[in-house]
Amino acid sequence: MYYPYVVVGAGLAGLTVAERIAAGKNEKVLVVDKRAHIGGNVYDSYNEDGILIHNYGPHIFHTNDREVYEYLGQFTKWDDFWHRVLTQVDGNLIPMPITLETLNRLYHLSMSPEEMERFIAARAVPLEEIKTSRDVALSKVGEEIYQKFFENYTKKQWGVDPADIDTSVISRIPLRFNRDTRYFTDKYQGMPHCGYTKLCEAMVHNKNIKLLLNTDFEEIRDDLPYKTLIYTGPADEYFHYKHGKLAYRSVDFVMETYDMESFQDAPVVNYPNDYDYTRITEFKKMTGQQHKKTTIMKEFPKAEGEPYYPFPTAECKAQFALYQKEMEKEENVYFLGRLAEYRYYNMDAVVRSALDLYRDKLC
Ligand code: FAD
Numbered sequence: 141m142y143y144p145y146v147v148v149g150a151g152l153a154g155l156t157v158a159e160r161i162a163a164g165k166n167e168k169v170l171v172v173d174k175r176a177h178i179g180g181n182v183y184d185s186y187n188e189d190g191i192l193i194h195n196y197g198p199h200i201f202h203t204n205d206r207e208v209y210e211y212l213g214q215f216t217k218w219d220d221f222w223h224r225v226l227t228q229v230d231g232n233l234i235p236m237p238i239t240l241e242t243l244n245r246l247y248h249l250s251m252s253p254e255e256m257e258r259f260i261a262a263r264a265v266p267l268e269e270i271k272t273s274r275d276v277a278l279s280k281v282g283e284e285i286y287q288k289f290f291e292n293y294t295k296k297q298w299g300v301d302p303a304d305i306d307t308s309v310i311s312r313i314p315l316r317f318n319r320d321t322r323y324f325t326d327k328y329q330g331m332p333h334c335g336y337t338k339l340c341e342a343m344v345h346n347k348n349i350k351l352l353l354n355t356d357f358e359e360i361r362d363d364l365p366y367k368t369l370i371y372t373g374p375a376d377e378y379f380h381y382k383h384g385k386l387a388y389r390s391v392d393f394v395m396e397t398y399d400m401e402s403f404q405d406a407p408v409v410n411y412p413n414d415y416d417y418t419r420i421t422e423f424k425k426m427t428g429q430q431h432k433k434t435t436i437m438k439e440f441p442k443a444e445g446e447p448y449y450p451f452p453t454a455e456c457k458a459q460f461a462l463y464q465k466e467m468e469k470e471e472n473v474y475f476l477g478r479l480a481e482y483r484y485y486n487m488d489a490v491v492r493s494a495l496d497l498y499r500d501k502l503c
């Protein structure tokens with residue numbers, strides 16, 4: 141059967157476009173993914189003990205984009221969830237990001253917000269230019285706090301010094317002069333009531349959408365006719381690595397299940413300075429599931445493996461720019477999502493880009 145639209149990748153980027161084409165245009169669309177499931181990295185499933193886990197790392201939906209929130213809300217009910225993270229520094233388990241609460245507990249103080257402003261101002265390093273993630277942290281909080289909270293975590297996560305990655309990475313973490321210990325402050329936050337996979341299943345529940353799983357696009361691309369292709373796989377792979385392999389950071393996700401109700405005091409605990417893993421997630425504390433056992437996940441970052449994070453350096457961006465030039469020459473092909481656009485996208489931003497692509501180019 142002929143499908144005028146082919147989408148490569150059944151992650152949130154691909155599924156959003158496919159849903160729009162199928163429901164908005166009433167056209168047939170084929171979605172191809174090399175994995176055995178839909179959802180891409182937001183895929184979740186029940187493990188052998190019946191605990192809902194996020195197979196590719198903890199996913200917390202948060203956005204200020206009302207349209208995106210409402211769009212996804214057609215496919216799920218949202219459970220309220222305000223994410224909180226603790227970090228282990230100098231033997232203390234204290235809130236992350238850095239807030240008044242964090243510093244008071246770390247330094248055994250009882251500062252007011254104004255006193256914290258003075259405390260930080262006395263330590264922040266004035267820099268003429270902010271060029272790297274190290275500069276971001278030093279200019280905000282100074283050397284000592286940078287070393288305790290950011291330096292080693294970032295080295296573990298990226299395998300390089302924060303001075304070697306661009307500003308966007310550590311800029312993701314705010315500094316707060318108040319007691320708001322939520323990890324995100326976006327207006328809309330939540331967990332899909334029945335999980336992300338169910339949300340994704342509802343998105344593709346349309347007779348115009350045909351799923352082709354366990355299929356690498358590379359193996360079928362020469363024999364696949366289409367009018368329009370939406371590609372959400374890795375950019376370098378699409379062009380057969382003609383400008384070299386793009387660097388990504390990968391992660392080993394290691395699960396452990398314990399015969400206890402609760403493992404830790406927060407959904408996520410970060411370990412900037414201890415162990416080889418960066419953080420531990422306890423899934424029940426995110427999903428609200430009741431179970432007498434509990435499953436945790438440790439994240440061990442690594443260079444090789446599944447591409448999860450585009451590498452945030454100027455060199456990598458310059459290399460990706462060569463691929464962008466190639467993309468501009470492709471006819472009837474649109475490149476979208478974390479891998480194809482080589483961007484450190486959150487879920488809401490990916491859905492926003494997909495809705496924009498549909499509205500501007502496809503509908
Ligand atoms: P993906 O989900 O990566 O989907 C791409 C799909 O393309 C995959 O299914 C892949 O199998 C398929 N594919 C690739 N190549 C081919 C090929 N050759 N043939 C066929 N199929 C192919 N965002 C948040 O908002 N909140 C969070 O808390 C959060 N936590 C995260 C934690 C981790 C550890 C990671 C890695 C990401 C996190 N994100 C989070 C980001 C979120 O996962 C992404 O924004 C989102 O999943 C990107 O969707 P996508 O469709 O662009 O890519």
Ligand code: UDP
Binds near residue numbers: 291294309310313
């Ligand atoms: N980071 C850090 N210490 C922490 C948490 C984060 O240094 O305790 C840095 C690290 O470089 C990380 C970046 O901030 O890659 C972004 O953190 P975020 O929690 O957004 O990472 P993600 O959930 O996307 O992996």
